[in-house]
Amino acid sequence: MNSFEFKKDTLVLKDELTIINAEAFLNFVSANISSIKKENKFSIDLANLRTIDSAGVAAIDQVIDSLKKSSIETKITNASEKVQNSLTAFSSLELTGKDFVKPRKLGYFEGLGDKGFNFFDNVKYFIYLAADMFFWGVVGIFSKKGQRKGEFVVQSNLIGVNALPIVGLISFLVGFILSLQSAQQLRSFGANIFIVDLIAISMTREMGPLMTAIILAGRSGSAIASEIATMKISEELDALKTMALNPIKYVVLPKLYAMTIATPLLTIFADIIGIMGGFLIGITYLKLSPTAFVDRMAHVMVLKDIITSVVKSFVFAWLITIVGVFFGLRAKGGAGGVGRSTTASVVTAIFMVIVADSILGLLFY
Amino acid sequence: MEKIIKIKDLITEYDGRRILDGITLDIKENEVFIILGGSGCGKTTLLKHIIGLLKPVSGSIEVFDQEIVGMEEEDLDEILMKCGVLFQNGALLNSLSVGENVAIPLEQHSNLDRELINRIIETKLNLVELAHAMYLSPAELSGGMKKRAALARAIALDPLILFCDEPSAGLDPITSKAIDDLLLQLKRQLNMTIVVVTHELASIHRIADRIVFLDQGKALFVGTLKEALASDIKEIREFFTVGRFE
Ligand SMILES: Nc1ncnc2c1ncn2[C@@H]1O[C@H](COP(=O)(O)OP(=O)(O)OP(=O)(O)O)[C@@H](O)[C@H]1O
Numbered sequence: 171m172n173s174f175e176f177k178k179d180t181l182v183l184k185d186e187l188t189i190i191n192a193e194a195f196l197n198f199v200s201a202n203i204s205s206i207k208k209e210n211k212f213s214i215d216l217a218n219l220r221t222i223d224s225a226g227v228a229a230i231d232q233v234i235d236s237l238k239k240s241s242i243e244t245k246i247t248n249a250s251e252k253v254q255n256s257l258t259a260f261s262s263l264e265l266t267g268k269d270f271v272k273p274r275k276l277g278y279f280e281g282l283g284d285k286g287f288n289f290f291d292n293v294k295y296f297i298y299l300a301a302d303m304f305f306w307g308v309v310g311i312f313s314k315k316g317q318r319k320g321e322f323v324v325q326s327n328l329i330g331v332n333a334l335p336i337v338g339l340i341s342f343l344v345g346f347i348l349s350l351q352s353a354q355q356l357r358s359f360g361a362n363i364f365i366v367d368l369i370a371i372s373m374t375r376e377m378g379p380l381m382t383a384i385i386l387a388g389r390s391g392s393a394i395a396s397e398i399a400t401m402k403i404s405e406e407l408d409a410l411k412t413m414a415l416n417p418i419k420y421v422v423l424p425k426l427y428a429m430t431i432a433t434p435l436l437t438i439f440a441d442i443i444g445i446m447g448g449f450l451i452g453i454t455y456l457k458l459s460p461t462a463f464v465d466r467m468a469h470v471m472v473l474k475d476i477i478t479s480v481v482k483s484f485v486f487a488w489l490i491t492i493v494g495v496f497f498g499l500r501a502k503g504g505a506g507g508v509g510r511s512t513t514a515s516v517v518t519a520i521f522m523v524i525v526a527d528s529i530l531g532l533l534f535y
Numbered sequence: 536m537e538k539i540i541k542i543k544d545l546i547t548e549y550d551g552r553r554i555l556d557g558i559t560l561d562i563k564e565n566e567v568f569i570i571l572g573g574s575g576c577g578k579t580t581l582l583k584h585i586i587g588l589l590k591p592v593s594g595s596i597e598v599f600d601q602e603i604v605g606m607e608e609e610d611l612d613e614i615l616m617k618c619g620v621l622f623q624n625g626a627l628l629n630s631l632s633v634g635e636n637v638a639i640p641l642e643q644h645s646n647l648d649r650e651l652i653n654r655i656i657e658t659k660l661n662l663v664e665l666a667h668a669m670y671l672s673p674a675e676l677s678g679g680m681k682k683r684a685a686l687a688r689a690i691a692l693d694p695l696i697l698f699c700d701e702p703s704a705g706l707d708p709i710t711s712k713a714i715d716d717l718l719l720q721l722k723r724q725l726n727m728t729i730v731v732v733t734h735e736l737a738s739i740h741r742i743a744d745r746i747v748f749l750d751q752g753k754a755l756f757v758g759t760l761k762e763a764l765a766s767d768i769k770e771i772r773e774f775f776t777v778g779r780f781e
């Protein structure tokens with residue numbers, strides 16, 4: 171049973187035309203389009219149509235509009251009062267040309283130029299922001315005005331203390347595995363004792379700072395970015411500005427200080443735990459005596475290794491914070507915007523940490 | 536009365552889309568000035584320009600006889616310390632309790648001790664009938680309560696000018712009247728100048744001294760409530776008749 175029927179130049183609709191069969195109606199019309207075009211006139215008889223909804227009206231309007239393009243006028247006949255009311259209420263015929271302003275789409279090269287321009291704009295803003303944070307970071311040490319009281323302690327706990335277990339676990343595993351992989355090679359040369367050189371230097375100079383920074387980028391960088399992005403989007407930052415407060419001082423500084431203090435401490439902690447992983451391999455698998463291990467370590471570790479560790483961790487802490495704040499402040503457009511800035515901040519922070527690590531590695535080589 | 540805010544030929548855009556197209560108006564000391572207009576016509580945008588949150592394409596805005604367009608941040612802060620702002624959605628800091636939110640301006644811009652600050656917070660929260668919500672977090676408040684808490688924060692420092700973006704939207708008529716009475720009290724007792732965005736006819740009748748009616752980026756009408764009621768501009772007549780019970 172079909173509720174559409176085609177008689178000569180008239181389409182007869184029966185029962186109902188709703189969201190359920192509107193598509194079928196359109197298919198039916200396009201199947202019969204050639205005979206409609208032959209007749210050169212067309213009407214739709216609605217005498218037996220009981221119900222129509224906005225989808226049905228839109229479908230009829232679509233047929234009317236498309237036939238008009240082949241200069242065929244469509245006549246609607248015998249609509250009951252109820253159906254006629256729906257036809258008037260939902261009519262989409264007069265809409266075309268009304269102001270549904272679509273933003274102009276950029277051409278390919280225009281888009282490319284726009285991207286490039288945006289990129290440089292972002293770089294410029296990033297540098298301004300870094301300078302701003304550095305300035306307030308230094309000024310803020312001497313003047314507590316405009317900073318949120320007690321927030322530094324809260325942030326230090328969140329960023330530093332709460333990260334101890336995960337940083338400890340990961341550095342232990344890294345130290346342990348690193349030693350295990352090399353131990354076999356060393357043992358075949360009878361150079362067991364050199365495991366100490368290997369693990370002490372690689373942990374302090376490279377793995378300790380790097381692993382800590384990557385964990386912090388994922389853990390605290392994302393928290394910074396998402397918190398600031400949320401504050402931006404819900405106009406909390408604007409509200410602070412109207413209270414004559416600088417959001418950098420009020421919101422960012424406590425986080426910056428907490429990162430600056432926590433990262434080096436966590437890094438040294440990671441160094442120690444990582445070396446303990448190596449120690450475990452040394453005294454079990456390589457059968458070194460604990461005293462031999464410690465003696466050797468005192469011999470090979472120089473101050474420079476520890477300084478490298480700390481300097482790197484300072485740089486990473488600032489990079490992670492600035493990147494998080496940058497993406498937080500650039501967030502726009504609702505909850506989705508917060509998610510996008512958080513993701514971007516983690517990816518960018520990890521990337522920049524690794525690039526900075528390579529550069530510092532070359533400098534301190 | 537002195538003119539406390541002077542706006543001249545203000546033109547503003549969002550990403551190249553013109554929102555305000557040459558607004559000129561003055562706001563006088565100690566009056567309640569109402570910004571009217573259809574949804575999305577740029578009332579909030581106008582407000583944000585007056586408090587320097589947004590930069591206009593061109594035009595001038597003087598607050599306390601100082602040009603704020605292109606002003607240095609520190610100078611703008613000086614001016615903002617004398618202004619209170621109630622945002623359309625409240626904009627309370629979600630990580631702080633209601634009481635702590637009201638305390639922010641007091642803690643940051645005064646050296647009062649904690650006990651005194653607490654006493655002030657309690658008075659202000661009491662004024663907006665939120666004494667019981669002092670230790671709740673903003674997430675635990677209803678929409679109307681958020682607005683009232685934000686109003687308490689806006690008047691924490693007894694500002695000279697108070698900006699309110701739809702203070703009574705989403706409130707029941709009784710609370711809405713209480714807010715209006717509070718605004719009038721602030722105007723009379725503290726000589727505040729109050730700039731309000733609102734659509735509530737009842738509220739306008741209660742508090743308005745002068746009105747601007749925005750339409751398609753222009754100030755269609757600036758004048759007293761009486762003049763507005765007698766105006767023969769079609770949009771304004773419509774506004775004042777459609778909402779009224781007959
Ligand atoms: N952040 C923004 N980015 C782009 N366009 C915006 C932004 N904020 C507002 N607009 C646009 O500016 C115009 C005016 O917005 P505004 O918020 O000032 O309206 P309003 O008069 O306060 O409306 P309402 O009564 O609904 O609060 C709107 O057309 C809106 O689309």
Ligand SMILES: [Mg+2]
Pocket residue numbers: 578579580623700
């Ligand atoms: Mg608004």
